[in-house]
Amino acid sequence: MLRSHTCGELRLSDINKPVQLCGWVQGIRDKGGLIWIDLRDRYGITQLILDESRSAAEVVAKARTLGREFVISASGIVIERSSKNPNIGTGEIEIDIQDIQVLNSSKVPPFLIQDETDGGDDLRMKYRYLDLRRASVRSKLELRHKVAQQTRRYMDEAGFIEVETPVLIKSTPEGARDFVVPSRMNAGEFYALPQSPQTFKQLLMVSGFDKYFQIVKCFRDEDLRADRQPEFTQIDCEMSFVEQADIISVFTGLTKTLFKNIIGVELPETFRTMEYADAMRLYGSDKPDLRFGMEFHELNDLVRGKNFPVFDDAEMIIGINATGAAGYTRKQLDELTEWVKRPQIGAKGLAYIRYNADGTLKSSIDKFYSEADLKAIAEAFNAQPNDLILILSGEENKVRKQMNELRLEMGERLGLRSKDKFEVLWVVNFPLLEYGEEEQRWFAMHHPFTSPKPEDMALIDTNPGAVRANAYDLVINGVEIGGGSIRIFDRTLQSRMFDLLGFTPEEAKAQFGFLMEAFEYGAPPHGGIAFGFDRLCAMLGGSDSIRDYIAFPKNNSGRDMMIDSPSAINPKQLDELHIGLKVK
Amino acid sequence: MLRSHTCGELRLSDINKPVQLCGWVQGIRDKGGLIWIDLRDRYGITQLILDESRSAAEVVAKARTLGREFVISASGIVIERSSKNPNIGTGEIEIDIQDIQVLNSSKVPPFLIQDETDGGDDLRMKYRYLDLRRASVRSKLELRHKVAQQTRRYMDEAGFIEVETPVLIKSTPEGARDFVVPSRMNAGEFYALPQSPQTFKQLLMVSGFDKYFQIVKCFRDEDLRADRQPEFTQIDCEMSFVEQADIISVFTGLTKTLFKNIIGVELPETFRTMEYADAMRLYGSDKPDLRFGMEFHELNDLVRGKNFPVFDDAEMIIGINATGAAGYTRKQLDELTEWVKRPQIGAKGLAYIRYNADGTLKSSIDKFYSEADLKAIAEAFNAQPNDLILILSGEENKVRKQMNELRLEMGERLGLRSKDKFEVLWVVNFPLLEYGEEEQRWFAMHHPFTSPKPEDMALIDTNPGAVRANAYDLVINGVEIGGGSIRIFDRTLQSRMFDLLGFTPEEAKAQFGFLMEAFEYGAPPHGGIAFGFDRLCAMLGGSDSIRDYIAFPKNNSGRDMMIDSPSAINPKQLDELHIGLKVK
Secondary structure: OOOOOOOOOOOOOOOOOOOEEEEEEOOOEEOOOEEOOOEEEEEEEEEEEOOOOOOOHHHHHHHHOOOOOEEEEEEEEEEEEOOOOOOOOOEEEEEEEEEEEEEEEEOOOOOOOOOOOOOHHHHHHHHHHOOOOOHHHHHHHHHHHHHHHHHHHHHOOOOOOOOOOOOOOOOOOOOOOOEEOOOOOOOOOOOOOOOHHHHHHHHHHHOOOOOEEEEEEOOEEEEEEEEOEEHHHHHHHHEEEEOOOHHHHHHHHHHHHHHHHHHHHOOOOOOEEHHHHHHHHHHHHOOOOOOOOOOEOHHHHHHHOOOOOHHHHHOOOEEEEEEOOOOOOHHHHHHHHHHHHHHOOOOOOOEEEEEEOOEEEOOOOOOOOOOOHHHHHHHOOOOOOOOEEEEEEEEEEHHHHHHHHHHHHHOOOOOOOOOOOOOOEEEEEOOOOOEEEEOOOEEEOOOOOOOOOOOHHHHHHOOOHHOOOOOOOOOOOOEEEEEEEEOOOOHHHHHHHHHHOOOHHHHHHHHHHHHHHHHHHHHOOEEEEEEEHHHHHHHHHOOOHHOOOOOOOOOOOOOOOOOOOOOOOOOHHHOOOOOOOOOO | OOOOOOOOOOHHHHHOOOEEEEEEEEEEEOOOOEEEEEEEEOOOEEEEEEEOOOOOOHHHHHHHHHOOOOOEEEEEEEEEOOOOOOOOOOOEEEEEEEEEEEEEEEEEOOOOOOOOOOOHHHHHHHHHHHHHHOHHHHHHHHHHHHHHHHHHHHHHHOOOEEOOOOOEEOOOOOOOOOOEEEEOOOOOOOEEEEOOOOOHHHHHHHOOOOEEHHHHHEEEEOOOOOOOOEEEEEEEEEEEEHHHHHHHHHHHHHHHHHHHHHHHHOOOOOEEEHHHHHHHHHHOOOOOOOOOOOOOEHHHHEEEEEEEEHHOOEEEEEEEEOOOOOOOOOHHHHHHHHHOOOOOOOOOOOOEEEEOOOOOOOOOOOOOOOOOHHHHHHHOOOOHHHHHHHEEOHHHHHHHHHHHHHHHHHHHHOOOEEEEEEOOOEOOEEEEEEEEOOOOOOEEEEOEEEEEOHHHHHOOOOHHOOOOOOEEEEEOOEEEEEEEEEOOHHHHHHHHHHHHOOOHHHHHHHHHHHHHHOOOEEOOOEEEEEEHHHHHHHHOOOOOOOOHOOOOOOOOOOOOOOOOOOOOOOHHHHOOOOEEEOOO
């Protein structure tokens, strides 16, 4: 090694030791006779000192040529600092420098290499290798490493085998768009990159692997929203001879272990479980944020028949009680009304009932409702003085979505969504299918391999939309961390499912024939789950952005700004791959 | 769980327990009144017993419908076996069955699901999910899992951070052929799949990550030889402020840990180190198998000038001593001569000197060499009675390669290459460059980022072929497990290297501009290594084939026989990707 110690480890107990440190120049202070250099590496910062009256003239001269981010090797003796810095581990010592060697110089970086940087997003992505030098960024990737290590340890100790499934697989039209890879050796044919190892992990169950897991890269060629990446990582798992409760138990344990070991948070022994139907009814969302209440109340019976046409004509009227928000001014309420009327939310208006501190009630619908009417509504919420009831109405599905947004917004405004609080929830019994109005056909809500609940099987021909699946999602603070299902393991049922989803028998065979054939050779009952690993890391790190937890992310056009990829390739390569460009 | 226990865990201490097992029917013996079923899962085999005189008639009837590989759930009571099987853990008990449930039936598998199977290679690959059911195959993937776990634990404890580098990167023409991925969002542009995370790990060093590792999938679109796969896995590593000895030390430790913890083999504290030049001189190979000696002896001085034109005209004459092989008959020696003359080896002939047990010498070149001449040659080898000296001659580079093959063959024939013996070696100081006669230019022997030895830098303009690199390979039993180098971290030197390798400045900038720019912002001295993970697992498992250690391998045409991939994709997808087919 070119160093004897790192920049984070020297202490008072090392006084008088000769040491050699390597690192980056974080800053230099030149006070005439004395020069201090802050030397930084991954492990910390150590202060170097040169004293013109004692140090060799050429070493002092060399120190004066150093700039920010120069890489140097410095040798000297550990001494006690006169003015100690209690904020850093090495704050009680400094190095009395005997020699300095410049290992590499540095141009002035395009932005400040410190937690509070002046670099904009694009600049930091172009120079991601400099952005990653900032301790606040590096610590996110250190956290990611720890989460991966802990996950593997937990799964290994629980008897799971990590199996690497292939990256070059087969394109299938169900689900999102695949990235494809032209084959040179098989003209006109393509591999696809996996959106998940779904079929392979199911085949491993057919193989008797019993308990499989993998931390694995997956790929989706989707139009990227703010927080989506074309390549992302999953904790993927599958088990044989299990029921829903077994998967939930293993991943409850994993989640508890990670929260405890990574951020010291003790989650409850078992997590809350909520039916999908209840989540939709009470929160208008299959991933409710339970850090606060504000459950939905359906008000149809209470508010109809009072000659208020908006409510009388609405399919559904829903209210929430923003506890303690009665202080909202008229101006604030107007602003909130505009907020729900924005196209992103799409409500037609917002009604409110303010429960004043003096016990009186004031509402935006006083014209239609008497004080007694309002009191009756308030009682439905169990509202108290100082509460504010907010009401939306309209077509049922829409009003649930709108109210979900409003509820989250009010939770935010009232400070009920603290990053330090974690409310974990299993949402279970999702519908098996959802109808695509545009495509006029059924789609698998989870994926085509999810099994219907046996007790709902009778409905599959008569009322497919009412069939519930053995499917479950883990939700933390309103964020979906992952989900899974108990799978179909019977060829006939799997064929029926492909049929329902609009596959011809030929299409089903061409794309999933190998899986259906495998089901004929003794496939065991099995089920599994996948957690979004990037998302889980962001949750543990207290961030909303998965991009911060990815070393080299791509931008919203799927472009790596640093290496400037994708890029053109040479025509000879295209020829070898039997393809040509069709660019307009 | 659908079971109370696995098929591998019940013992005499469990007698009288009611249990429920799930698994596959390995076999059934129906001896009239008694039926035995061997039930198998990942954990073992447990014997079930039904007694017609005690068991319910419908359960017995159900048992008689079972076939091989049916998946069943069976409940009953643990009882002591009358005839115990000491070969399996569960051999002292059996289950007195009360009920059986068929979870899934099975067609008759296309080959036997047991260690010695009757399935050919193609059939087993098409039904890989059944092949993986065999314990001998599954155990290889269990070993792979253990190697990965142990590797991560070792690296983590040594302070390395695992960072996931991207899979969708940029195509570069140096090295092997890239797999590419057309970009839908960036018309006419392509991503490439990484042949290694080389540039990214170097950028992580520029970022100050200090110690990086990753177990990572890599991709090469090469014509596949017997034991190559288009996707393969590496243990990848990079460190800052290091010299060659530091990398060697970390990976010596890792190798020792894996051999000890996985297969209980204690490797020496430090491994042998050999100069590349010595390896070529003594073994004609940069990955010598040191399980046996048989070093090369150059015989030019001893055998020339005796009017034997073959030797007089040869650039190089090399011999090896096959200790104890003097018993080889004339027929065996003729066969060996034919062996070296095959086109794969390409020697013109083979001379031998047999040191008889009685001390006399007999050779194929008696016509030209006296007994004294032969004695002098034998003495150069320190040969003893019963030894056999084998001699090849010709153009130096060729004769070294040929003799390497002959040495390995003789080692094999003499039983000197036992799979239970491990001889580990670091080969160091490889040449920086090798000349491509066909292309008339220099190629990087390792890759363009490898640094020359400082003391050889003066030769880089005058005699590039003589410049040695800070490069090293780990070789076990003649197999290259991995290699690495200390990298260039200076922009000027990196430019010079691209120049030597025939890049125009524009090409170098377009492909590696981001790396060279990164070197201008304080790049530290750094170096690294990569181990072939599939190869390492095969070595630890005592196998020559990496394919056995890959769950879902591809065949020599890069085809996954099970899922039938690659395959055609639909024209709409091609349109979206801005490409068309050019298939003749």
